Amino acid sequence: MNSSELRSKYLNFFKKNGHAIIPSASLIPQGDSTTLFNTAGMQPLVPYLLGKPHPAGAKRLVDVQKCVRTGDIDEVGDDTHLTFFEMLGNWSLGDYWKKESIIWSFEFLTKELNIPMERLAVSCFKGDENAPKDEESSEIWKSLGIAEDRIAFLPKEDNWWGPVGATGPCGPDTEIFYWKSNTIPVPKSFDGSDKNWVEIWNNVFMQYVKDSNGNYVVAEQKNVDTGMGLERTVAILNGFENVYETDLFEPILKLVPDYVDEKKKRIIADHAKASVFLIADGIVPSNKDQGYILRRLLRRMIVHMRSFGNDVFTPIMKVMEIYKGVYDFDEQYILSIVKQEDDKFEKTLAAGLEEFNKGTDPFILFTTYGFPIELTLELAKEKNIKIDLDDFNRKLSEHQKLSQTASAGMFKGGLADHDPKTVKLHTAHHLLLAALQELFGKQVKQRGSNINQERLRIDFSFDRKITPEEINTLENIVNGKIKEGLAVVKREMPLEEAQKIGAEMEFGVKYSDTVSVYFIEDKDGNPVSREFCGGPHVTNTSELGHFKITKEEASSQGVRRIKAILT
Numbered sequence: 001m002n003s004s005e006l007r008s009k010y011l012n013f014f015k016k017n018g019h020a021i022i023p024s025a026s027l028i029p030q031g032d033s034t035t036l037f038n039t040a041g042m043q044p045l046v047p048y049l050l051g052k053p054h055p056a057g058a059k060r061l062v063d064v065q066k067c068v069r070t071g072d073i074d075e076v077g078d079d080t081h082l083t084f085f086e087m088l089g090n091w092s093l094g095d096y097w098k099k100e101s102i103i104w105s106f107e108f109l110t111k112e113l114n115i116p117m118e119r120l121a122v123s124c125f126k127g128d129e130n131a132p133k134d135e136e137s138s139e140i141w142k143s144l145g146i147a148e149d150r151i152a153f154l155p156k157e158d159n160w161w162g163p164v165g166a167t168g169p170c171g172p173d174t175e176i177f178y179w180k181s182n183t184i185p186v187p188k189s190f191d192g193s194d195k196n197w198v199e200i201w202n203n204v205f206m207q208y209v210k211d212s213n214g215n216y217v218v219a220e221q222k223n224v225d226t227g228m229g230l231e232r233t234v235a236i237l238n239g240f241e242n243v244y245e246t247d248l249f250e251p252i253l254k255l256v257p258d259y260v261d262e263k264k265k266r267i268i269a270d271h272a273k274a275s276v277f278l279i280a281d282g283i284v285p286s287n288k289d290q291g292y293i294l295r296r297l298l299r300r301m302i303v304h305m306r307s308f309g310n311d312v313f314t315p316i317m318k319v320m321e322i323y324k325g326v327y328d329f330d331e332q333y334i335l336s337i338v339k340q341e342d343d344k345f346e347k348t349l350a351a352g353l354e355e356f357n358k359g360t361d362p363f364i365l366f367t368t369y370g371f372p373i374e375l376t377l378e379l380a381k382e383k384n385i386k387i388d389l390d391d392f393n394r395k396l397s398e399h400q401k402l403s404q405t406a407s408a409g410m411f412k413g414g415l416a417d418h419d420p421k422t423v424k425l426h427t428a429h430h431l432l433l434a435a436l437q438e439l440f441g442k443q444v445k446q447r448g449s450n451i452n453q454e455r456l457r458i459d460f461s462f463d464r465k466i467t468p469e470e471i472n473t474l475e476n477i478v479n480g481k482i483k484e485g486l487a488v489v490k491r492e493m494p495l496e497e498a499q500k501i502g503a504e505m506e507f508g509v510k511y512s513d514t515v516s517v518y519f520i521e522d523k524d525g526n527p528v529s530r531e532f533c534g535g536p537h538v539t540n541t542s543e544l545g546h547f548k549i550t551k552e553e554a555s556s557q558g559v560r561r562i563k564a565i566l567t
Contacts, residue, residue: 001113001237002247003230004326007064007088010228013108014090020058023510024066024086024327027281028290030534036290041065041089042204042225048093049169049206049223055492055534056512059095064088064230066277066327070293076270077263079242083297084274085231092224098174101203101224102140105176109201113237117145119179121190121197125160125172126153130216131208134159137174149189158192161204161225169219171207176200178236200236201228244269252318257308264304271301272315279334280327282448282459284556285341295370298341299348303372312342328510333558340557345370353379362387363395418536421453424544424566427488427537428478429456430520431547432564433504434529435477436460439470446504447559455550455565462560466552474562478547481520481528485542489519490535503530 001009011021025044027037038044041063048054054061065087075081092101109115122141127133138151153159162170177197179186184196191197206223208216231243240246244253244266252269278294285295302312316338320329352371355364356379365371373392380387429451436444440462448459466474495515499505503517511532518537520529538544545566555561 001234003234006113006230006234006237007086007326009112010088010108011062011064013112014060014062014104017060017104019060019062019090020054020056020512022054022056022061022063022512024064026506027066027068027277028283036070036293037068038065039067039069041067041087041227042091045091045225049091049221049225051094051221054093055514055516057514059093060091061093062090066281068274068278068293073293073296077266079244082231082243083270084277085229088228088230088233090224090226094221094223096224097222098137098203098205098224099140101205101226102137102174103144105201105203105226106141106144109176113233115178115237119186120146121150121152121177121179122146123152123154123159123175123177123190123192125174126155128156131160131172134172134174134205137172137205141174147188152190152192154192162206163210167210167212169206169208169223170210170216171205171219173202173204175202180236180241182239198232198236200233202226248322249273251322252315255310255314255318260308264307268301268304268315271297273319275301275338276316276319276329276334277327279337280329284337284448284459284559285344295341298338299345299370300372300374302342302345303375307378312338336557349375362392366392366396419453421566422451423536424538425451425453425456425564426535427520427541428482428544428547428564428566429458430518430529430531430533430537431478431481431541431544432456432458432474432562433460433531434481434520435474436462438477439473442502446506447555455563457561457563459555459559459561461558463558464560465554466560466562471549471552475547475549482541482544482547484522485540486520486522486528487540488537489521490537491517491519493517498532501527501530503532505532 015021025038029035029038029043035043042049044065045061066084067087068084070083072081073083076083090104109120110117124137125131125134133153138153141151142148159173159175160170161173162168176199177190177192178200179196180198181196187194204225206225207219209219210216231246231248234246234248235241235243238246243249249266249269252272253265256265256268275294275297278290278297283290283294285291285298287295298312301315305312305315313335316335320331320334323329348370352365352369355369356371356376362373362376365376366373377387429449433446443461445461446458447461450457492514495511495513498515498517505511515532516534518529518531518533518535519527520541521527547564547566549562549564551563553561
């Protein structure tokens with residue numbers, strides 16, 4: 001079974017069981033300042049798990065969510081770690097509970113995917129002073145034919161989810177394991193420490209809410225959150241030892257000559273894939289936050305591709321070919337961003353080589369010149385120079401801790417928070433995009449945004465510097481709409497209707513069948529701004545104050561950036 005078949009089977013199975021299919025959210029979290037990327041299927045759904053009605057109008061949801069995890073970038077190339085992956089997930093928002101969730105998981109694995117029950121085992125929560133042993137899940141598994149020896153009760157560190165922060169929803173989970181070896185017989189009992197048992201699915205039961213006093217209170221809305229990795233499951237279904245043998249990676253690996261080290265091949269495939277999806281969701285290479293991750297991925301891939309004389313564009317094109325029909329890509333835009341970074345890195349390489357020959361610290365080469373440690377080690381080996389890797393790793397670890405601390409309260413996509421100042425700037429952002437289109441034409445499209453309490457930032461498609469006169473005109477347009485005191489109204493409507501009326505869509509986002517659109521109209525009902533948006537916004541533009549553009553600059557090739565404030 002290939003990846004497309006698995007995606008389709010999964011979505012259709014849960015649709016048949018009353019779930020609304022929702023599109024993948026962007027990789028960039030909206031309204032979450034604690035993380036750079038969406039790292040799990042449940043992350044974009046937190047507001048709805050906390051009780052907010054979902055725009056799809058359903059309490060049962062299913063999707064395939066794009067995810068990026070960056071904590072193990074240096075481990076990429078082994079059999080288990082990936083930067084970009086897809087998570088299959090289904091949810092109950094206060095609807096069904098453990099019985100339905102476990103039965104559907106079991107049915108999907110054994111009947112839809114034809115996995116023999118003899119190769120399955122499960123774990124359940126063993127209980128502690130805060131919550132009882134999860135006998136309920138265990139009994140359901142037994143009723144389905146799972147032998148008692150194949151059910152393990154494990155402590156909180158193994159079979160408990162959440163809360164994400166100090167407080168919030170949490171609860172026990174039950175994990176499903178698959179015996180992957182085709183040469184060693186499946187043992188009678190389950191031992192989680194045996195590496196042949198691989199986790200294939202996780203069902204989380206959000207049964208409690210941890211309060212500020214550390215108490216675990218039974219939740220008013222009990223939710224179910226499940227997750228199954230697409231890549232790992234495709235590998236399991238085909239009897240592969242690792243995900244790189246699947247149709248999601250093999251075509252990229254084939255582009256690399258056989259004599260190239262296997263780990264290098266895998267790094268190229270993984271980094272090319274993550275880079276494509278990050279660029280598609282509006283990220284451009286930079287020296288901070290998401291842009292820094294993208295730059296690191298691209299440059300590491302460039303180094304490996306150049307080591308055997310190939311260009312960086314071949315794997316990028318292959319990634320887009322693999323996912324054609326599943327995700328939409330602006331191919332020319334993605335290639336232009338990659339080319340721009342490739343050109344920049346060419347200059348960086350020259351400067352870095354000069355510094356290397358001077359004996360500059362490898363850590364300074366890496367952080368200041370973007371010079372990959374792999375390249376430093378390679379050059380050092382040629383010149384018989386010893387590099388102190390422990391010293392480099394220590395400095396890098398300290399650098400990463402500082403970066404994480406500095407960015408903990410910063411914007412990571414969408415709104416940094418729902419502070420009144422941020423909300424006002426959010427509405428001003430809509431007015432600014434409308435003003436840009438009024439002045440330069442509807443072909444101007446948003447390519448990214450960044451809004452916090454101090455200022456807004458918009459990245460938009462435009463191929464030249466904006467003149468001081470044009471900046472003045474943009475400010476006048478926005479301030480004119482503010483003075484008019486126009487109502488800001490949220491309307492929920494079918495996606496098709498929103499598209500017909502020309503509502504602005506966020507770059508790189510797929511939308512569900514029902515969407516929220518924020519309207520700003522003049523006194524005669526003529527549209528000023530219509531944007532797909534989850535909010536929040538002010539109710540009237542008169543609340544905004546005075547709009548002022550503070551900076552206009554290039555963001556990337558064909559993309560400009562404006563920063564603005566309200567006073």
